Amino acid sequence: MWGEERGTEPKASSGSIAVDTAGLAVLLRSWRARAGQRLGLGSPLPQVEVASELGMSERWYRELERGSIPRLDPRVLSRLADVLRLDADERAALHFHAFGGTPYATPSRSGRPADRPALQQLVDRQMPRPAYVTDTRWDIVTHNSAMAEWFPWVLAQDANLIRWALTSPEAREQLVDWSRHAYIYLAMVRFAMAERPDDPGLSALLHEILQDPACRRLWTERTCIVGNRDGHRFRLRLPHVAPAVIEVVTQVLLPAGHPGLRFVVLGDEPSSPADGN
Known part of the structure:
Protein backbone atom coordinates (compact mmCIF):
# COMPACT_ATOMS: atom_id res chain seq x y z
CA MET A 1 0.00 0.00 0.00
CA TRP A 2 1.01 2.61 1.14
CA GLY A 3 6.91 0.70 -5.22
CA GLU A 4 13.36 13.62 -14.81
CA GLU A 5 14.56 15.82 -16.40
CA ARG A 6 11.47 17.48 -17.82
CA GLY A 7 9.67 20.15 -15.89
CA THR A 8 6.98 21.13 -18.34
CA GLU A 9 3.33 21.38 -17.41
CA PRO A 10 1.04 18.43 -18.15
CA LYS A 11 -0.26 18.31 -21.70
CA ALA A 12 -3.95 18.25 -22.45
CA SER A 13 -3.85 14.64 -23.59
CA SER A 14 -3.43 12.04 -20.87
CA GLY A 15 -1.64 9.78 -23.32
CA SER A 16 1.00 12.40 -24.14
CA ILE A 17 1.82 12.77 -20.46
CA ALA A 18 2.42 9.04 -20.17
CA VAL A 19 4.85 9.09 -23.10
CA ASP A 20 6.69 12.24 -22.06
CA THR A 21 7.15 11.51 -18.37
CA ALA A 22 7.12 7.75 -17.98
CA GLY A 23 8.96 6.52 -21.08
CA LEU A 24 12.23 4.65 -21.34
CA ALA A 25 14.17 7.70 -22.59
CA VAL A 26 13.39 9.69 -19.43
CA LEU A 27 14.29 6.75 -17.20
CA LEU A 28 17.58 6.08 -18.95
CA ARG A 29 18.70 9.71 -18.60
CA SER A 30 17.75 9.72 -14.93
CA TRP A 31 19.47 6.39 -14.25
CA ARG A 32 22.62 7.52 -16.06
CA ALA A 33 22.69 10.72 -14.00
CA ARG A 34 22.29 8.71 -10.80
CA ALA A 35 25.04 6.29 -11.85
CA GLY A 36 27.40 9.23 -12.32
CA GLN A 37 26.57 10.49 -8.85
CA ARG A 38 27.20 7.08 -7.29
CA LEU A 39 30.56 6.89 -9.05
CA GLY A 40 31.48 10.33 -7.70
CA LEU A 41 31.77 11.88 -11.15
CA GLY A 42 29.84 15.02 -10.30
CA SER A 43 27.96 14.63 -13.58
CA PRO A 44 26.00 11.92 -15.42
CA LEU A 45 27.86 8.82 -16.55
CA PRO A 46 28.86 9.74 -20.14
CA GLN A 47 26.85 8.16 -22.93
CA VAL A 48 30.05 7.04 -24.62
CA GLU A 49 31.08 5.05 -21.53
CA VAL A 50 27.69 3.36 -21.27
CA ALA A 51 27.83 2.46 -24.96
CA SER A 52 31.39 1.15 -24.62
CA GLU A 53 30.41 -1.12 -21.72
CA LEU A 54 27.62 -2.52 -23.88
CA GLY A 55 29.86 -3.04 -26.88
CA MET A 56 27.66 -0.66 -28.88
CA SER A 57 28.29 2.66 -30.61
CA GLU A 58 27.71 5.97 -28.88
CA ARG A 59 25.24 6.85 -31.64
CA TRP A 60 23.24 3.70 -30.89
CA TYR A 61 22.96 4.58 -27.23
CA ARG A 62 22.19 8.23 -27.98
CA GLU A 63 19.28 7.13 -30.14
CA LEU A 64 18.07 4.86 -27.32
CA GLU A 65 17.91 7.86 -24.97
CA ARG A 66 16.06 9.83 -27.63
CA GLY A 67 13.22 7.36 -27.55
CA SER A 68 14.19 4.91 -30.27
CA ILE A 69 13.74 1.38 -28.95
CA PRO A 70 15.65 -1.01 -31.20
CA ARG A 71 15.52 -4.78 -30.86
CA LEU A 72 17.47 -5.41 -27.66
CA ASP A 73 19.30 -8.64 -27.04
CA PRO A 74 18.58 -9.90 -23.48
CA ARG A 75 22.33 -9.98 -22.77
CA VAL A 76 22.68 -6.33 -23.81
CA LEU A 77 19.68 -5.48 -21.65
CA SER A 78 21.18 -7.25 -18.65
CA ARG A 79 24.51 -5.51 -19.15
CA LEU A 80 22.78 -2.13 -19.46
CA ALA A 81 21.05 -2.76 -16.13
CA ASP A 82 24.43 -3.60 -14.57
CA VAL A 83 26.14 -0.52 -15.97
CA LEU A 84 23.36 1.77 -14.72
CA ARG A 85 23.24 -0.06 -11.36
CA LEU A 86 19.52 -0.80 -11.49
CA ASP A 87 17.66 -2.55 -8.70
CA ALA A 88 15.16 -5.39 -9.22
CA ASP A 89 12.11 -3.18 -9.87
CA GLU A 90 14.07 -0.92 -12.22
CA ARG A 91 15.34 -3.96 -14.13
CA ALA A 92 11.75 -5.15 -14.48
CA ALA A 93 10.70 -1.74 -15.82
CA LEU A 94 13.57 -1.81 -18.32
CA HIS A 95 12.45 -5.27 -19.44
CA PHE A 96 8.85 -4.09 -19.84
CA HIS A 97 9.94 -1.21 -22.06
CA ALA A 98 12.20 -3.41 -24.17
CA PHE A 99 9.99 -6.45 -24.62
CA GLY A 100 6.51 -5.36 -23.60
CA GLY A 101 4.66 -5.86 -20.34
CA THR A 102 2.67 -8.77 -19.07
CA PRO A 103 -0.81 -8.56 -20.65
CA TYR A 104 -2.82 -8.61 -17.46
CA ALA A 105 -6.55 -8.68 -17.99
CA THR A 106 -8.10 -5.94 -15.91
CA PRO A 107 -11.34 -7.22 -14.43
CA SER A 108 -14.23 -4.80 -14.77
Missing part, protein backbone atom coordinates in the same frame (compact mmCIF):
# COMPACT_ATOMS: atom_id res chain seq x y z
CA ARG A 109 -16.45 -3.96 -11.83
CA SER A 110 -19.44 -5.52 -13.52
CA GLY A 111 -17.66 -8.72 -14.54
CA ARG A 112 -16.72 -10.30 -11.22
CA PRO A 113 -19.90 -11.89 -9.77
CA ALA A 114 -18.28 -15.32 -9.39
CA ASP A 115 -15.03 -14.00 -7.90
CA ARG A 116 -16.32 -11.37 -5.54
CA PRO A 117 -17.78 -13.66 -2.83
CA ALA A 118 -14.47 -15.53 -2.53
CA LEU A 119 -12.49 -12.31 -2.39
CA GLN A 120 -14.89 -10.85 0.14
CA GLN A 121 -14.57 -13.91 2.34
CA LEU A 122 -10.80 -13.64 2.18
CA VAL A 123 -10.69 -10.01 3.27
CA ASP A 124 -13.36 -10.53 5.95
CA ARG A 125 -11.23 -13.24 7.55
CA GLN A 126 -8.52 -10.65 8.20
CA MET A 127 -10.63 -8.87 10.80
CA PRO A 128 -9.90 -6.91 12.90
CA ARG A 129 -7.06 -5.91 10.58
CA PRO A 130 -8.03 -3.67 7.64
CA ALA A 131 -7.83 -5.52 4.33
CA TYR A 132 -8.76 -4.73 0.75
CA VAL A 133 -8.24 -5.76 -2.88
CA THR A 134 -7.30 -3.45 -5.75
CA ASP A 135 -7.05 -3.99 -9.48
CA THR A 136 -4.25 -2.97 -11.87
CA ARG A 137 -5.25 0.71 -11.67
CA TRP A 138 -5.69 0.64 -7.89
CA ASP A 139 -9.48 0.80 -8.00
CA ILE A 140 -10.87 -0.75 -4.82
CA VAL A 141 -12.42 -4.11 -5.74
CA THR A 142 -13.53 -5.08 -2.23
CA HIS A 143 -12.66 -4.43 1.42
CA ASN A 144 -13.62 -5.47 4.93
CA SER A 145 -15.46 -3.43 7.56
CA ALA A 146 -12.25 -2.51 9.40
CA MET A 147 -10.90 -0.91 6.23
CA ALA A 148 -14.13 1.07 5.86
CA GLU A 149 -13.91 2.19 9.49
CA TRP A 150 -10.35 3.37 9.12
CA PHE A 151 -10.80 4.83 5.64
CA PRO A 152 -14.46 5.66 4.81
CA TRP A 153 -13.45 6.84 1.32
CA VAL A 154 -13.32 3.17 0.21
CA LEU A 155 -17.13 3.14 0.31
CA ALA A 156 -17.34 5.43 -2.72
CA GLN A 157 -18.28 3.74 -6.01
CA ASP A 158 -15.16 5.02 -7.76
CA ALA A 159 -12.78 4.58 -4.81
CA ASN A 160 -9.16 4.50 -5.99
CA LEU A 161 -6.17 4.14 -3.66
CA ILE A 162 -3.66 6.14 -5.71
CA ARG A 163 -6.06 8.98 -6.42
CA TRP A 164 -6.98 9.25 -2.73
CA ALA A 165 -3.41 9.00 -1.46
CA LEU A 166 -1.97 11.56 -3.87
CA THR A 167 -4.71 14.13 -4.40
CA SER A 168 -6.87 14.06 -1.28
CA PRO A 169 -6.26 16.66 1.47
CA GLU A 170 -7.45 13.99 3.91
CA ALA A 171 -4.58 11.68 2.90
CA ARG A 172 -2.04 14.42 3.55
CA GLU A 173 -3.34 14.63 7.11
CA GLN A 174 -3.65 10.91 7.76
CA LEU A 175 -0.42 9.65 6.16
CA VAL A 176 2.39 10.75 8.47
CA ASP A 177 5.24 12.18 6.35
CA TRP A 178 2.98 12.37 3.30
CA SER A 179 5.67 13.41 0.81
CA ARG A 180 7.62 10.20 1.46
CA HIS A 181 4.46 8.20 0.79
CA ALA A 182 3.81 10.23 -2.34
CA TYR A 183 7.26 9.47 -3.74
CA ILE A 184 6.58 5.74 -3.38
CA TYR A 185 3.08 5.90 -4.83
CA LEU A 186 4.37 7.81 -7.83
CA ALA A 187 7.17 5.25 -8.18
CA MET A 188 4.50 2.51 -8.26
CA VAL A 189 2.63 4.40 -10.99
CA ARG A 190 5.84 4.68 -12.99
CA PHE A 191 6.38 0.93 -12.69
CA ALA A 192 2.80 0.29 -13.84
CA MET A 193 3.28 2.63 -16.81
CA ALA A 194 6.34 0.64 -17.86
CA GLU A 195 4.41 -2.60 -17.50
CA ARG A 196 1.27 -1.41 -19.28
CA PRO A 197 2.13 1.68 -21.37
CA ASP A 198 -1.00 1.38 -23.52
CA ASP A 199 -3.50 1.17 -20.65
CA PRO A 200 -5.79 4.20 -21.20
CA GLY A 201 -7.17 4.06 -17.66
CA LEU A 202 -3.69 4.18 -16.20
CA SER A 203 -2.72 7.10 -18.44
CA ALA A 204 -5.87 8.96 -17.39
CA LEU A 205 -5.05 8.35 -13.72
CA LEU A 206 -1.52 9.68 -14.19
CA HIS A 207 -2.87 12.74 -16.00
CA GLU A 208 -5.27 13.42 -13.14
CA ILE A 209 -2.55 13.03 -10.52
CA LEU A 210 -0.16 15.37 -12.31
CA GLN A 211 -2.71 18.17 -12.26
CA ASP A 212 -1.80 18.52 -8.57
CA PRO A 213 1.24 20.86 -8.27
CA ALA A 214 2.81 18.94 -5.37
CA CYS A 215 2.52 15.63 -7.21
CA ARG A 216 3.87 17.16 -10.40
CA ARG A 217 6.91 18.48 -8.50
CA LEU A 218 7.58 15.14 -6.82
CA TRP A 219 7.14 13.29 -10.15
CA THR A 220 9.74 15.46 -11.90
CA GLU A 221 12.16 15.48 -8.96
CA ARG A 222 12.94 11.76 -9.02
CA THR A 223 12.41 8.80 -11.32
CA CYS A 224 12.00 6.13 -8.67
CA ILE A 225 10.54 2.75 -9.63
CA VAL A 226 8.74 0.53 -7.12
CA GLY A 227 6.78 -2.62 -7.91
CA ASN A 228 4.79 -2.83 -4.67
CA ARG A 229 4.92 -1.89 -0.99
CA ASP A 230 5.01 -5.31 0.60
CA GLY A 231 6.58 -5.13 4.05
CA HIS A 232 6.43 -1.34 4.19
CA ARG A 233 6.19 0.09 7.71
CA PHE A 234 4.46 3.42 8.14
CA ARG A 235 2.41 5.55 10.51
CA LEU A 236 -1.15 6.78 10.35
CA ARG A 237 -2.91 9.63 12.08
CA LEU A 238 -6.53 8.46 12.52
CA PRO A 239 -8.14 10.23 15.51
CA HIS A 240 -11.52 8.60 14.76
CA VAL A 241 -9.85 5.20 15.34
CA ALA A 242 -7.20 5.88 18.00
CA PRO A 243 -5.91 9.00 19.82
CA ALA A 244 -2.26 8.13 19.16
CA VAL A 245 -0.44 7.60 15.88
CA ILE A 246 -0.96 4.05 14.59
CA GLU A 247 2.03 2.08 13.32
CA VAL A 248 1.32 -0.62 10.75
CA VAL A 249 3.05 -2.83 8.21
CA THR A 250 1.65 -3.62 4.77
CA GLN A 251 1.39 -7.17 3.48
CA VAL A 252 0.77 -7.44 -0.27
CA LEU A 253 -0.21 -10.73 -1.92
CA LEU A 254 -0.90 -11.36 -5.61
CA PRO A 255 -3.70 -13.94 -6.05
CA ALA A 256 -2.54 -16.48 -8.64
CA GLY A 257 -6.08 -17.05 -9.89
CA HIS A 258 -6.76 -13.34 -10.42
CA PRO A 259 -3.86 -11.80 -12.40
CA GLY A 260 -3.58 -8.07 -11.83
CA LEU A 261 -5.32 -8.00 -8.46
CA ARG A 262 -3.54 -7.11 -5.23
CA PHE A 263 -4.68 -8.41 -1.84
CA VAL A 264 -3.48 -6.06 0.90
CA VAL A 265 -3.61 -6.34 4.69
CA LEU A 266 -2.58 -3.65 7.17
CA GLY A 267 -1.01 -5.55 10.03
CA ASP A 268 0.38 -4.51 13.40
CA GLU A 269 3.98 -3.39 13.54
CA PRO A 270 5.84 -6.53 14.69
CA SER A 271 7.55 -6.24 18.04
CA SER A 272 11.22 -7.09 18.51
CA PRO A 273 12.29 -10.03 20.74
CA ALA A 274 13.45 -7.56 23.33
CA ASP A 275 9.92 -6.20 23.67
CA GLY A 276 8.82 -9.46 25.28
CA ASN A 277 11.44 -9.30 28.04
Whole structure:
Protein backbone atom coordinates (compact mmCIF):
# COMPACT_ATOMS: atom_id res chain seq x y z
CA MET A 1 0.00 0.00 0.00
CA TRP A 2 1.01 2.61 1.14
CA GLY A 3 6.91 0.70 -5.22
CA GLU A 4 13.36 13.62 -14.81
CA GLU A 5 14.56 15.82 -16.40
CA ARG A 6 11.47 17.48 -17.82
CA GLY A 7 9.67 20.15 -15.89
CA THR A 8 6.98 21.13 -18.34
CA GLU A 9 3.33 21.38 -17.41
CA PRO A 10 1.04 18.43 -18.15
CA LYS A 11 -0.26 18.31 -21.70
CA ALA A 12 -3.95 18.25 -22.45
CA SER A 13 -3.85 14.64 -23.59
CA SER A 14 -3.43 12.04 -20.87
CA GLY A 15 -1.64 9.78 -23.32
CA SER A 16 1.00 12.40 -24.14
CA ILE A 17 1.82 12.77 -20.46
CA ALA A 18 2.42 9.04 -20.17
CA VAL A 19 4.85 9.09 -23.10
CA ASP A 20 6.69 12.24 -22.06
CA THR A 21 7.15 11.51 -18.37
CA ALA A 22 7.12 7.75 -17.98
CA GLY A 23 8.96 6.52 -21.08
CA LEU A 24 12.23 4.65 -21.34
CA ALA A 25 14.17 7.70 -22.59
CA VAL A 26 13.39 9.69 -19.43
CA LEU A 27 14.29 6.75 -17.20
CA LEU A 28 17.58 6.08 -18.95
CA ARG A 29 18.70 9.71 -18.60
CA SER A 30 17.75 9.72 -14.93
CA TRP A 31 19.47 6.39 -14.25
CA ARG A 32 22.62 7.52 -16.06
CA ALA A 33 22.69 10.72 -14.00
CA ARG A 34 22.29 8.71 -10.80
CA ALA A 35 25.04 6.29 -11.85
CA GLY A 36 27.40 9.23 -12.32
CA GLN A 37 26.57 10.49 -8.85
CA ARG A 38 27.20 7.08 -7.29
CA LEU A 39 30.56 6.89 -9.05
CA GLY A 40 31.48 10.33 -7.70
CA LEU A 41 31.77 11.88 -11.15
CA GLY A 42 29.84 15.02 -10.30
CA SER A 43 27.96 14.63 -13.58
CA PRO A 44 26.00 11.92 -15.42
CA LEU A 45 27.86 8.82 -16.55
CA PRO A 46 28.86 9.74 -20.14
CA GLN A 47 26.85 8.16 -22.93
CA VAL A 48 30.05 7.04 -24.62
CA GLU A 49 31.08 5.05 -21.53
CA VAL A 50 27.69 3.36 -21.27
CA ALA A 51 27.83 2.46 -24.96
CA SER A 52 31.39 1.15 -24.62
CA GLU A 53 30.41 -1.12 -21.72
CA LEU A 54 27.62 -2.52 -23.88
CA GLY A 55 29.86 -3.04 -26.88
CA MET A 56 27.66 -0.66 -28.88
CA SER A 57 28.29 2.66 -30.61
CA GLU A 58 27.71 5.97 -28.88
CA ARG A 59 25.24 6.85 -31.64
CA TRP A 60 23.24 3.70 -30.89
CA TYR A 61 22.96 4.58 -27.23
CA ARG A 62 22.19 8.23 -27.98
CA GLU A 63 19.28 7.13 -30.14
CA LEU A 64 18.07 4.86 -27.32
CA GLU A 65 17.91 7.86 -24.97
CA ARG A 66 16.06 9.83 -27.63
CA GLY A 67 13.22 7.36 -27.55
CA SER A 68 14.19 4.91 -30.27
CA ILE A 69 13.74 1.38 -28.95
CA PRO A 70 15.65 -1.01 -31.20
CA ARG A 71 15.52 -4.78 -30.86
CA LEU A 72 17.47 -5.41 -27.66
CA ASP A 73 19.30 -8.64 -27.04
CA PRO A 74 18.58 -9.90 -23.48
CA ARG A 75 22.33 -9.98 -22.77
CA VAL A 76 22.68 -6.33 -23.81
CA LEU A 77 19.68 -5.48 -21.65
CA SER A 78 21.18 -7.25 -18.65
CA ARG A 79 24.51 -5.51 -19.15
CA LEU A 80 22.78 -2.13 -19.46
CA ALA A 81 21.05 -2.76 -16.13
CA ASP A 82 24.43 -3.60 -14.57
CA VAL A 83 26.14 -0.52 -15.97
CA LEU A 84 23.36 1.77 -14.72
CA ARG A 85 23.24 -0.06 -11.36
CA LEU A 86 19.52 -0.80 -11.49
CA ASP A 87 17.66 -2.55 -8.70
CA ALA A 88 15.16 -5.39 -9.22
CA ASP A 89 12.11 -3.18 -9.87
CA GLU A 90 14.07 -0.92 -12.22
CA ARG A 91 15.34 -3.96 -14.13
CA ALA A 92 11.75 -5.15 -14.48
CA ALA A 93 10.70 -1.74 -15.82
CA LEU A 94 13.57 -1.81 -18.32
CA HIS A 95 12.45 -5.27 -19.44
CA PHE A 96 8.85 -4.09 -19.84
CA HIS A 97 9.94 -1.21 -22.06
CA ALA A 98 12.20 -3.41 -24.17
CA PHE A 99 9.99 -6.45 -24.62
CA GLY A 100 6.51 -5.36 -23.60
CA GLY A 101 4.66 -5.86 -20.34
CA THR A 102 2.67 -8.77 -19.07
CA PRO A 103 -0.81 -8.56 -20.65
CA TYR A 104 -2.82 -8.61 -17.46
CA ALA A 105 -6.55 -8.68 -17.99
CA THR A 106 -8.10 -5.94 -15.91
CA PRO A 107 -11.34 -7.22 -14.43
CA SER A 108 -14.23 -4.80 -14.77
CA ARG A 109 -16.45 -3.96 -11.83
CA SER A 110 -19.44 -5.52 -13.52
CA GLY A 111 -17.66 -8.72 -14.54
CA ARG A 112 -16.72 -10.30 -11.22
CA PRO A 113 -19.90 -11.89 -9.77
CA ALA A 114 -18.28 -15.32 -9.39
CA ASP A 115 -15.03 -14.00 -7.90
CA ARG A 116 -16.32 -11.37 -5.54
CA PRO A 117 -17.78 -13.66 -2.83
CA ALA A 118 -14.47 -15.53 -2.53
CA LEU A 119 -12.49 -12.31 -2.39
CA GLN A 120 -14.89 -10.85 0.14
CA GLN A 121 -14.57 -13.91 2.34
CA LEU A 122 -10.80 -13.64 2.18
CA VAL A 123 -10.69 -10.01 3.27
CA ASP A 124 -13.36 -10.53 5.95
CA ARG A 125 -11.23 -13.24 7.55
CA GLN A 126 -8.52 -10.65 8.20
CA MET A 127 -10.63 -8.87 10.80
CA PRO A 128 -9.90 -6.91 12.90
CA ARG A 129 -7.06 -5.91 10.58
CA PRO A 130 -8.03 -3.67 7.64
CA ALA A 131 -7.83 -5.52 4.33
CA TYR A 132 -8.76 -4.73 0.75
CA VAL A 133 -8.24 -5.76 -2.88
CA THR A 134 -7.30 -3.45 -5.75
CA ASP A 135 -7.05 -3.99 -9.48
CA THR A 136 -4.25 -2.97 -11.87
CA ARG A 137 -5.25 0.71 -11.67
CA TRP A 138 -5.69 0.64 -7.89
CA ASP A 139 -9.48 0.80 -8.00
CA ILE A 140 -10.87 -0.75 -4.82
CA VAL A 141 -12.42 -4.11 -5.74
CA THR A 142 -13.53 -5.08 -2.23
CA HIS A 143 -12.66 -4.43 1.42
CA ASN A 144 -13.62 -5.47 4.93
CA SER A 145 -15.46 -3.43 7.56
CA ALA A 146 -12.25 -2.51 9.40
CA MET A 147 -10.90 -0.91 6.23
CA ALA A 148 -14.13 1.07 5.86
CA GLU A 149 -13.91 2.19 9.49
CA TRP A 150 -10.35 3.37 9.12
CA PHE A 151 -10.80 4.83 5.64
CA PRO A 152 -14.46 5.66 4.81
CA TRP A 153 -13.45 6.84 1.32
CA VAL A 154 -13.32 3.17 0.21
CA LEU A 155 -17.13 3.14 0.31
CA ALA A 156 -17.34 5.43 -2.72
CA GLN A 157 -18.28 3.74 -6.01
CA ASP A 158 -15.16 5.02 -7.76
CA ALA A 159 -12.78 4.58 -4.81
CA ASN A 160 -9.16 4.50 -5.99
CA LEU A 161 -6.17 4.14 -3.66
CA ILE A 162 -3.66 6.14 -5.71
CA ARG A 163 -6.06 8.98 -6.42
CA TRP A 164 -6.98 9.25 -2.73
CA ALA A 165 -3.41 9.00 -1.46
CA LEU A 166 -1.97 11.56 -3.87
CA THR A 167 -4.71 14.13 -4.40
CA SER A 168 -6.87 14.06 -1.28
CA PRO A 169 -6.26 16.66 1.47
CA GLU A 170 -7.45 13.99 3.91
CA ALA A 171 -4.58 11.68 2.90
CA ARG A 172 -2.04 14.42 3.55
CA GLU A 173 -3.34 14.63 7.11
CA GLN A 174 -3.65 10.91 7.76
CA LEU A 175 -0.42 9.65 6.16
CA VAL A 176 2.39 10.75 8.47
CA ASP A 177 5.24 12.18 6.35
CA TRP A 178 2.98 12.37 3.30
CA SER A 179 5.67 13.41 0.81
CA ARG A 180 7.62 10.20 1.46
CA HIS A 181 4.46 8.20 0.79
CA ALA A 182 3.81 10.23 -2.34
CA TYR A 183 7.26 9.47 -3.74
CA ILE A 184 6.58 5.74 -3.38
CA TYR A 185 3.08 5.90 -4.83
CA LEU A 186 4.37 7.81 -7.83
CA ALA A 187 7.17 5.25 -8.18
CA MET A 188 4.50 2.51 -8.26
CA VAL A 189 2.63 4.40 -10.99
CA ARG A 190 5.84 4.68 -12.99
CA PHE A 191 6.38 0.93 -12.69
CA ALA A 192 2.80 0.29 -13.84
CA MET A 193 3.28 2.63 -16.81
CA ALA A 194 6.34 0.64 -17.86
CA GLU A 195 4.41 -2.60 -17.50
CA ARG A 196 1.27 -1.41 -19.28
CA PRO A 197 2.13 1.68 -21.37
CA ASP A 198 -1.00 1.38 -23.52
CA ASP A 199 -3.50 1.17 -20.65
CA PRO A 200 -5.79 4.20 -21.20
CA GLY A 201 -7.17 4.06 -17.66
CA LEU A 202 -3.69 4.18 -16.20
CA SER A 203 -2.72 7.10 -18.44
CA ALA A 204 -5.87 8.96 -17.39
CA LEU A 205 -5.05 8.35 -13.72
CA LEU A 206 -1.52 9.68 -14.19
CA HIS A 207 -2.87 12.74 -16.00
CA GLU A 208 -5.27 13.42 -13.14
CA ILE A 209 -2.55 13.03 -10.52
CA LEU A 210 -0.16 15.37 -12.31
CA GLN A 211 -2.71 18.17 -12.26
CA ASP A 212 -1.80 18.52 -8.57
CA PRO A 213 1.24 20.86 -8.27
CA ALA A 214 2.81 18.94 -5.37
CA CYS A 215 2.52 15.63 -7.21
CA ARG A 216 3.87 17.16 -10.40
CA ARG A 217 6.91 18.48 -8.50
CA LEU A 218 7.58 15.14 -6.82
CA TRP A 219 7.14 13.29 -10.15
CA THR A 220 9.74 15.46 -11.90
CA GLU A 221 12.16 15.48 -8.96
CA ARG A 222 12.94 11.76 -9.02
CA THR A 223 12.41 8.80 -11.32
CA CYS A 224 12.00 6.13 -8.67
CA ILE A 225 10.54 2.75 -9.63
CA VAL A 226 8.74 0.53 -7.12
CA GLY A 227 6.78 -2.62 -7.91
CA ASN A 228 4.79 -2.83 -4.67
CA ARG A 229 4.92 -1.89 -0.99
CA ASP A 230 5.01 -5.31 0.60
CA GLY A 231 6.58 -5.13 4.05
CA HIS A 232 6.43 -1.34 4.19
CA ARG A 233 6.19 0.09 7.71
CA PHE A 234 4.46 3.42 8.14
CA ARG A 235 2.41 5.55 10.51
CA LEU A 236 -1.15 6.78 10.35
CA ARG A 237 -2.91 9.63 12.08
CA LEU A 238 -6.53 8.46 12.52
CA PRO A 239 -8.14 10.23 15.51
CA HIS A 240 -11.52 8.60 14.76
CA VAL A 241 -9.85 5.20 15.34
CA ALA A 242 -7.20 5.88 18.00
CA PRO A 243 -5.91 9.00 19.82
CA ALA A 244 -2.26 8.13 19.16
CA VAL A 245 -0.44 7.60 15.88
CA ILE A 246 -0.96 4.05 14.59
CA GLU A 247 2.03 2.08 13.32
CA VAL A 248 1.32 -0.62 10.75
CA VAL A 249 3.05 -2.83 8.21
CA THR A 250 1.65 -3.62 4.77
CA GLN A 251 1.39 -7.17 3.48
CA VAL A 252 0.77 -7.44 -0.27
CA LEU A 253 -0.21 -10.73 -1.92
CA LEU A 254 -0.90 -11.36 -5.61
CA PRO A 255 -3.70 -13.94 -6.05
CA ALA A 256 -2.54 -16.48 -8.64
CA GLY A 257 -6.08 -17.05 -9.89
CA HIS A 258 -6.76 -13.34 -10.42
CA PRO A 259 -3.86 -11.80 -12.40
CA GLY A 260 -3.58 -8.07 -11.83
CA LEU A 261 -5.32 -8.00 -8.46
CA ARG A 262 -3.54 -7.11 -5.23
CA PHE A 263 -4.68 -8.41 -1.84
CA VAL A 264 -3.48 -6.06 0.90
CA VAL A 265 -3.61 -6.34 4.69
CA LEU A 266 -2.58 -3.65 7.17
CA GLY A 267 -1.01 -5.55 10.03
CA ASP A 268 0.38 -4.51 13.40
CA GLU A 269 3.98 -3.39 13.54
CA PRO A 270 5.84 -6.53 14.69
CA SER A 271 7.55 -6.24 18.04
CA SER A 272 11.22 -7.09 18.51
CA PRO A 273 12.29 -10.03 20.74
CA ALA A 274 13.45 -7.56 23.33
CA ASP A 275 9.92 -6.20 23.67
CA GLY A 276 8.82 -9.46 25.28
CA ASN A 277 11.44 -9.30 28.04
